[in-house]
Structure formats: structure tokens, C-alpha cells
Amino acid sequence: MSVIRGRGRWVFPSLTSVVAVMVLAGCSAEESDAIEETITIEGKTTVTYWHNHTGRGLEAIRQVVSDFNESQDDIFVQEIYSASTEGDDQRLLTAIAGGNPPDLAHFDRFKVAQYAAENSLEPLTPFIENDQYDMGLYYDYAVDETTYEDDIYAMPITTDSRLLFYNKDRFQEVGLDPENPPTTIEELEDAIEKLSTIEDGRVEELGMVPWTAQGWLYTWAWTFGGDFYDMETNTLTIDHPKNVEALEWLVSIADQYDAATVTSFDTAQGSNEMDPFIQGIYSMKVDGPFSISTIQQYKPDLNYGVTPIPTPTGDDFATWSGGTSVIIPKGAHHAEEAWEFMKYFGSYEGQMTYSEINNQMSVIDKVNEDLYQDDPIMTEFIDILPNSNARPPIPSGQLLWNELDRAVEYAIHGRGEPQELLERVQRRVNQAEAEE
Numbered sequence: 402m403s404v405i406r407g408r409g410r411w412v413f414p415s416l417t418s419v420v421a422v423m424v425l426a427g428c429s430a431e432e433s434d435a436i437e438e439t440i441t442i443e444g445k446t447t448v449t450y451w452h453n454h455t456g457r458g459l460e461a462i463r464q465v466v467s468d469f470n471e472s473q474d475d476i477f478v479q480e481i482y483s484a485s486t487e488g489d490d491q492r493l494l495t496a497i498a499g500g501n502p503p504d505l506a507h508f509d510r511f512k513v514a515q516y517a518a519e520n521s522l523e524p525l526t527p528f529i530e531n532d533q534y535d536m537g538l539y540y541d542y543a544v545d546e547t548t549y550e551d552d553i554y555a556m557p558i559t560t561d562s563r564l565l566f567y568n569k570d571r572f573q574e575v576g577l578d579p580e581n582p583p584t585t586i587e588e589l590e591d592a593i594e595k596l597s598t599i600e601d602g603r604v605e606e607l608g609m610v611p612w613t614a615q616g617w618l619y620t621w622a623w624t625f626g627g628d629f630y631d632m633e634t635n636t637l638t639i640d641h642p643k644n645v646e647a648l649e650w651l652v653s654i655a656d657q658y659d660a661a662t663v664t665s666f667d668t669a670q671g672s673n674e675m676d677p678f679i680q681g682i683y684s685m686k687v688d689g690p691f692s693i694s695t696i697q698q699y700k701p702d703l704n705y706g707v708t709p710i711p712t713p714t715g716d717d718f719a720t721w722s723g724g725t726s727v728i729i730p731k732g733a734h735h736a737e738e739a740w741e742f743m744k745y746f747g748s749y750e751g752q753m754t755y756s757e758i759n760n761q762m763s764v765i766d767k768v769n770e771d772l773y774q775d776d777p778i779m780t781e782f783i784d785i786l787p788n789s790n791a792r793p794p795i796p797s798g799q800l801l802w803n804e805l806d807r808a809v810e811y812a813i814h815g816r817g818e819p820q821e822l823l824e825r826v827q828r829r830v831n832q833a834e835a836e837e
Contacts, residue, residue, distance in 0.1 A: 442477045446738045450727075451483040451493065452507035461759035462507075468754060469745045476738045478505075493730065497521050502730035504739040508555060510546040510726045510791075511798055517549035518796035518837050523729040524552040528740045538747070539764040540722075542791035545632060547726055549794055555726035556743040557764040558755065561689045562720045562782045562789055563615045564707040565589075571596055571684040582708040585715040586650065589685075596684040597658065607677075609685040610663055611654055612813065614678075616687045618805045621647040623719040623790050624710045629801075630793035637793065637834075639801070639827040640820065648812050648819035655813035664814075674699040690762060690782045707781045721790040724764065762786075797833040804829055 440447055454462045459482075466480045481503065483492055490512075496502040508516075516522045529536060536544050536553065543557035569579035575595040583589040589609075596608030611621065622629065627643030630636070638644075655663070676692075677683040679700045687710055696703055709718035727746055729739050745751045752763040756772055762782065763769050769786070773779035792798060808822040817825075 440477065440479050445473070445475055445477045446735050448476060448478045448505060448735050448738045448742055449503040450478050450480045450505040450507075450739075450742070451503040452480060453482065453484055454507070455482075458759050461755045461761075464758055465746055465751050465755050466742075469742055469751070472745070473741075476741055478742050494521070497730050497732060500732055502732050504729065504733045504735045505742065506728055506730055507558075508726050508728045510543070510555060510557060510724050513547050513555045513726065513728065514549045514794040515796045515798060516728070517552070517554045521731050522554045523731055523733060523736055524554055525556065525729070525740070525743075526552045528737075529553060532744070534744065540766070540786055540789065542722060542789050543724060543764040546724075546791040546794050549796075550635075555728045556747045558725050558727060558746065558752070559759075559761045560722045560724040560764050560786065560789075561691060561762055562722050562785050563620055563687055563689050563710065564720065564781055564785065565710050566678060566686050566688050566692070566705055566707050567592075568678070568681065568684045569704045569706055571681070579706065582706065583711045584709075585711050586713050588715075589711040590654075592685065593654070599658070599662070604662060606682050606684070607658070607663065609683060611687070612651055612809055613683075614686040614688045614692075618644070618648060618651075618809050619721050619790075619792060620687055620710065621651060623721055624712055625650070626712070626717065626719075628790075630795070637795070637801075637827060637830060639805075639830065640823040645819050645823055648809065648823065651809060652812050652819060660813045660815075678705075679703065690779060693778060694760070707778055709781075709785055718785060719788055719790060720785045721792065722786065723792070795830075795834060796837045797830050800833050801826070801830045 439449060450466065452462055462480050466478045470477055483503075483506075493502065493506055513522070517524075528534070539557050540560065543560055544553065547553050547555040547557055565582065567579075567582050572579040572582070572592075577592055577595060583592050593608035596606070598605040599607075610616070619629070622641070622644040625643045625647040627641045627645075627647055628638050629641070629644070631638055673695055674680075676695060676699075678686045678688075679696060696705070710720065712718060727743055729736050729743075733739060746755070749765060749768060752765050752768045753771070755761065756763040756768055762779075763772070766783075766786070769779075769783040773783055793801065795801065804826040808817075808819075808826050811817045812819050812822055
């Protein structure tokens with residue numbers, strides 16, 4: 402699908418009078434804990450936009466909405482808080498089923514394929530083609546994650562990536578060069594060994610526990626050169642040889658440091674200020690930019706660096722990314738007007754405002770460069786994005802996530818061989834996909 406767009410600036414008169422009327426927001430008072438107040442403005446179409454933002458996120462959403470509204474003669478976007486989470490979208494589903502959904506909703510891109518398969522989203526492809534809108538503005542993986550059966554169903558908004566965090570002071574203490582962190586798996590193994598202290602079966606400190614924090618199989622499989630999905634043939638490749646190799650490597654680390662001991666030690670730790678990396682108990686971890694604020698809050702003097710996750714060859718560094726998007730629910734009453742706001746939110750201007758206030762990484766490379774060019778840590782996270790991957794855009798994405806997590810747990814505790822475990826995941830997810 403080839404789509405292009407010429408970009409312009411939004412310059413329109415300011416808003417005028419506002420009259421509010423009470424309506425049910427997609428479900429009854431018995432079904433929801435809130436009745437939303439829909440704003441009616443004479444001569445304008447109100448677009449309702451559900452989101453689950455609070456704090457700085459809420460400030461960012463409100464600013465983007467305000468900027469758009471001030472540019473409009475005919476459209477007014479109303480942002481409405483809806484306590485939706487990754488595991489509970491019942492309010493949105495109920496609204497869609499009842500024929501009274503919002504016009505827009507903030508949405509985890511990971512779930513787009515599932516909702517598209519369930520016919521719960523309006524495809525954006527007709528709007529994109531009609532406006533010749535350039536989806537090439539965004540990172541390829543972000544667009545891939547919004548695509549299901551050749552249609553695009555969401556506007557990508559935010560992203561992230563995963564890198565190796567390492568404690569520079571601990572590197573110095575054990576004779577490792579803090580300015581030259583590991584680039585190969587062999588070097589990483591050496592660093593883990595030098596940074597670990599286990600005496601009489603008691604763990605005092607560990608160089609790293611590769612399967613903790615953001616050390617999912619997705620992380621290591623792509624690092625080893627594997628993959629989970631062939632976009633050309635729309636087929637799963639869960640038991641890819643490199644995926645198996647990655648899981649075998651995790652097992653080798655578990656065997657060397659005794660998975661039971663390490664796991665019991667790890668579960669005794671915590672998050673936030675009790676994060677073992679912040680506490681100095683782990684000297685390395687794989688994590689995302691979202692953990693930076695925790696370090697700044699609880700250990701601002703921590704001398705750490707970030708670097709691409711080591712690979713077997715010391716090059717071809719990879720990562721993976723998640724992120725949010727905006728969707729038009731099936732049956733939205735003002736889809737065309739909603740699309741106009743989507744285009745603004747997806748523009749450089751909208752992304753710059755949202756990302757700067759909310760301290761998020763954008764799906765537009767130029768926004769990230771302009772926002773974080775003076776931040777050496779964030780620059781590392783941005784530089785890896787062109788080589789990032791996205792989780793398979795399939796309806797059974799959550800099942801695949803759960804099954805991969807279980808496969809790692811079984812493998813490191815000796816409850817199955819990596820090849821067999823991943824073949825089992827492949828069969829289970831393929832079966833679930835066939836039943837969709």
C-alpha cells in the first residue's frame with residue numbers, strides 16, 4: 402500500500418461558547434462508575450476521546466487536545482478519562498457492543514490486531530488512502546504493529562526500546578572498563594561472572610539475571626538474530642532456530658548460577674527503590690527508558706550507562722518496542738472528524754507537544770532527535786529504534802506472550818528442552834489463530 406501526504410500547519414480561529422449536556426458515555430450508570438458530561442458547542446461536531454492518562458500524561462493529552470481545538474472551526478475534541486487497562490477494556494467493549502462507543506480511544510498497540518480481528522475497530526486505510534497520508538513518517542515496526550490483514554487500524558503515538566543498563570562503578574571495581582561495556586555474548590558472560598558473588602549457596606550480588614526486568618524471550622531472541630513472525634507470509638516462526646538458541650543461552654546461565662537460588666533471590670527483591678539494580682545488588686539489567694525516572698527518583702547519584710544488548714557476533718544490535726496508539730472504535734458516530742484529530746496527534750507538532758510534556762519517546766524520529774539530542778542516555782535508546790522489532794500483530798498476541806513467558810520459566814528450571822517448548826508454543830498459538 403503506497404500512501405503519501407503533504408503536511409501543512411493548522412491555523413484557524415479560536416473556540417467560542419460551550420454548552421454542556423449530560424449523556425451516558427457508552428454504558429449505563431449501573432455498568433460504569435461514571436456518567437460523562439458531553440460538551441456541545443454550537444456549529445461544531447464533538448469528538449469524544451477516551452484515555453486513561455493521569456498526572457503528566459493527562460497534562461499532555463489536554464494540551465494536545467487544546468491545541469487542536471483552537472485550530473478548528475468545525476470540530477471540538479473532548480478528552481474523557483476512562484479507567485481502561487491492558488487487562489480490562491470492558492467499558493470500551495460494552496460501549497462498542499451497545500452501539501455508542503467513543504469516537505476515539507487511546508490504545509495499547511499490542512492489542513490492535515486482536516480488536517481488529519474481533520471487528521471492534523474501524524479501519525483507517527480508507528482515510529489514509531483518501532488523504533494520501535504518509536505512514537512512512539513513523540518507524541516501520543510501529544506501523545506494522547497497527548496492521549492486520551493489510552489494513553491499518555491505529556495511529557501510532559509513543560514507543561520505547563530496550564538496552565543493557567550497567568553500573569559503571571561496579572565495572573571499575575572488578576576490573577571491567579566502564580567506557581567499553583560488553584558487545585558480545587561471550588563478553589557479557591565474562592562480566593556476569595566477574596560481577597557475581599555467591600558464597601556457600603548464598604547470593605550476595607549478581608552480575609545480571611538475564612530473564613528479569615525486560616529480559617523477555619522477545620528481547621533475547623531478536624538479540625540472537627531470531628524472529629517470531631514473517632510479515633510477508635503472515636506466518637508465525639516461534640520455533641525459529643535463533644529463538645531456540647536464545648532460550649538455550651538463558652538455560653546455560655540458569656544452570657551456571659542455579660536457577661532455583663537465583664529465582665528465590667530475585668523474588669525477594671522489589672520495584673521502585675527496591676529495584677536490585679538501584680540497590681546495587683545487580684550490576685546489569687535489560688530495561689527500557691521508563692526505568693530512568695525511577696533511578697532519578699530513588700538513586701540520582703547512580704553512576705550508570707546504557708548500551709545495546711550484546712549479540713553473539715558483537716554487531717547487528719537489535720531491540721524491540723511497544724507503545725500506544727489512537728484508534729476509532731467500531732461504530733463511532735464521528736469517524737471522519739476523529740480522523741482529523743488523529744492526523745494532528747500524529748503530526749510533528751502533536752507528537753512534540755505530547756512527548757515533551759509526558760516525557761515519552763515518539764514514533765517520529767525527528768521529534769526524538771529534537772527532544773533528546775542533549776541527553777546521552779536517551780540518545781542511546783533513540784539510536785537503536787531504526788533496528789527495532791514489534792511483537793507479532795496477531796489476535797492471539799496475549800496468548801503468545803503468556804506462552805513464551807511460561808516456556809522460559811519451564812526451560813530455566815529444567816522442565817523441558819528449549820526446542821520442544823517453543824514447538825509447543827507454536828502449536829498452541831497456531832491452533833488459537835485457526836479458531837479466530
